[in-house]
Amino acid sequence: MPHSRINAARKLRQLLIESSPLIENYTRELCPDCTDVCCRQKHGIYRERDRNYLNALGTAIPARDPARPLDGPCEALGERGCTHPRWLRPFKCTWYFCEPIVLAMQDQPQRSTRALTAVMTEMIRLYDELGG
Numbered sequence: 001m002p003h004s005r006i007n008a009a010r011k012l013r014q015l016l017i018e019s020s021p022l023i024e025n026y027t028r029e030l031c032p033d034c035t036d037v038c039c040r041q042k043h044g045i046y047r048e049r050d051r052n053y054l055n056a057l058g059t060a061i062p063a064r065d066p067a068r069p070l071d072g073p074c075e076a077l078g079e080r081g082c083t084h085p086r087w088l089r090p091f092k093c094t095w096y097f098c099e100p101i102v103l104a105m106q107d108q109p110q111r112s113t114r115a116l117t118a119v120m121t122e123m124i125r126l127y128d129e130l131g132g
């Protein structure tokens, strides 16, 4: 395993942990009342880059049941949202923002979304470094 990949994975995990409360400021308000929850099985599947990331961390990749319908609820979805900590989820679960969340972000003063935008940009760069 190249050192650069291990470093990128560790930095990405740290940023995912640090940015989670910024994202939860929005999801905490909007997700409990959502009538069209976005967490489908197909979104919770680990892609090659997600697997590279978790392998570089030496972390087991959560199992996904191939028999479950891809458009049904994600098997990691619990009664209070995702049962995985953010750093363990497929990266798509963090970079995807639904329309209500984007609108809520636009309602906030620019400076409050600037920190999240900066950290998202850095996380996407690190995710790209993981290859695949």
Ligand code: SF4
Residues within 6 Å of the ligand: 027, 030, 031, 034, 035, 036, 037, 038, 039, 098, 099, 100, 101
């Ligand atoms: S992120 Fe958006 S679409 Fe997904 S559960 Fe929350 S409010 Fe619903």
Ligand code: SF4
Residues within 6 Å of the ligand: 038, 039, 040, 043, 044, 074, 075, 076, 077, 078, 081, 082, 083, 084, 089, 090, 093
């Ligand atoms: S956030 Fe969690 S429950 Fe939702 S799709 Fe991703 S892994 Fe599944």
